[in-house]
Amino acid sequence: MSEVTRRDLLRRIALSITAGQLSLEAAQHVHGVAAQEKAAQGVYKPKGLNAHEYKTLEKLADYIVPVEGTTGGAVAAGAPEWIDLMASENPQLLAIYTGGIAWLDHAMQRRGAPNFVDATAAQQSAMLDLIAYRKNESAELGPGIKFFDWARKMVVDAYYTSAIGIKDIGYMGNTALSKFEVPQEAIDYALKRSPV
């Protein structure tokens, strides 16, 4: 959403407050605008990673937050673009990704695959099942576990700060209400489960 659109939203909030009517579909409107703007941007060209590294990052992002039914995953949410942009601005972060991806490719080669992104799905998940858990810490896997920790937290960050992720987690705020109310259904749900 552009700055102009946000101003427009704020103006409408101010107007509706003045008018005493606060039905704000404005926030929903925001999502639509964001999607349109993304579509208008076209295909992303990596700024920090090379083409192979970027393809690997996309694959990792897809494993970390996959598509679920009709809900887009981390790739649709723009996680690879965002990570590449951040890395392009920060040599320390870039090294984490270039180094991590090179480690991953090397580890896959030792297991008989050409690299990570061109390995079979079974080979890929076998590797991720190792480096996604601290319990597998070893001299060999240490760097991979550390790298995956970075990729996981940044992909998750990127996903849940995107319009797709915010909708998926069910955050329904950042809008204007004339009255604050708590749905009875939610109260009943919690009280039924609560020890007090």
Next chain:
Amino acid sequence: MGQGHALPFAGHGPAPQEGYNQKRMFQISSSSPVYDVVIIGSGAGGGTVTKVLADLGVSMALLEAGPPLDPAKDFKEHMWPYQVSHRGIGKGGQGYFGPTPWDFGYFTASFGGWKLAGEPYTVNPGDKFSWFRSRVVGGRTNHYGRISLRFADYDFAPYTRDGLGTDWPITYDELAPYYDKAERFIGVTGSKEGIRSAPDGIFQPCPPPRVPEMLFQRAAKKLNIPCIPARLAVITQPTNGRPPCHYCGQCGRGCIASSNYSSSQVQVFPAMKTGRVKLFTNAMARELITDSSGKVSAVSYIDKATRTEKQIRCRSVVVACGACESARLLLNSKSPAHPNGLANGSGHVGRNLTDSVGYGLDAHIPALDGLPRHNSDGMGGMHLYVPWWLWDSKNKEFPRGYHIEIGGGFDMPGIGSFHGDCERHEGYGKDLKAAIRNEYGAWFGMAGRGEQIPNENTFCELDPDVVDQYGTPVLRFHFKWTDQELKQAGHMYDTFRSLLETMGGKVTTPRPNFMAGEGISDGGEIIHELGTVRMGSDPSKSVLNKYCQAHEVKNLFVADAAPFVSNPDKNPTLTIIALAWRTAEYLAEEMRKGNV
């Protein structure tokens, strides 16, 4: 330019360059008209004095060290994280590697931080103290927590009650009418409860509790701990032309609709419409100049835009820079007649510094797992809180007390919101996503804010070796907790743990060794620093009289938290406003009588 240029250069900066003194020689111009009042600082205290005096027909100049504020442009209210390229973490993901330029996050309206470029402060080796400064019209009121609690009657007589600290020169009854005025004007939520530690006031209705807060309230009840509607400076009814809260939960980003209190929007801007306020921004007060009669005749300030020193003449001055900055200004206002700084014959300027005791604990509450989704933003802060409940208990291991602030609900996701889930659940894919989804909104946190008693090892003074980029000597802080505060923090942990466990929460944080200094907040971290220019009836032990007028300089007033004699377990802003209001009325009356 006074004595600043004679000092060796800051230990924080590069070595003195050749031509350094020449470069820093400011042109001093003082061709300004004489203002009846010059107010220094536009936060809660300065903003209140500005509005009250403007309404009483007084003309004034208002100096603010930071830039002007345009809420519609400067506040980031209603922005989504994806509307900024770095999504809040800073360029190049800098927040993953260390602090970002925004100590309270990219989206808040804090306009400052723990460190300001070119304006250092120092801390006595071995002590811990942090100083949060907001340089902008409205100061820290643009982003603060809006918690608005009256001090209790007994808070004004702490020494009489337990033999510690010092009594105030005023009583609750003397300040109560000004609490009324303040609450009526700024608007405060709450309910009449009849609890002695939390006096009732003029309240607007508080919105209902969120689901996690309801569970907390039931747990508190089971443990015989009161839990009542929050008292926040947020309006829920139209007030003085301001629209009521629209419940977006973003008070910390600044409210463009001005439905919460900020001195900028609620006091300074309306006061300026009277035409009686001349606002000087980027004007950093450096020194108060006195005449032969000992009165303040001018304020010397740095015009940051031109890096020149200017003077503005006045018949009276109200210092409202924020407690420590106000002490610094007085200490820097040295002259042969005032060798220890202005109004400092008692030596108490900079002394009696305190902050609130802080400790926080949170836990996952399984009863909230999978909670049906709804908009729980509400006001920007808690809808319930716990006032101090053991105020008449004789069996505590520590004097004084604390209140409990709470937090839970479906927050807007941001960078870092789910790092904890990634740590705990590890893995990837649908399982990780399901775990994140399940625990979203199922965490509950509480924070204690308690009273520190002034002690002789906690104070600020001028650092003899360091000046800021304008050549003005900076503050050096000394800060020590005593066993009184450490024991109180331990009591917080034990209480929070039993509350969370009563809610069914699983507390994973082991009890810190509080007596060894673990767990408790660092000095200044709660940003309730105050007491450094205290009031009192004895001029040998205080700087100001009961109207916050300097004992030694009749046309010098202080209107922030510096005059506070103690730092009870109530956030200071409401009392700053009430006290400043009273000071402003007194000043106007003294001007009318020709005494000032």
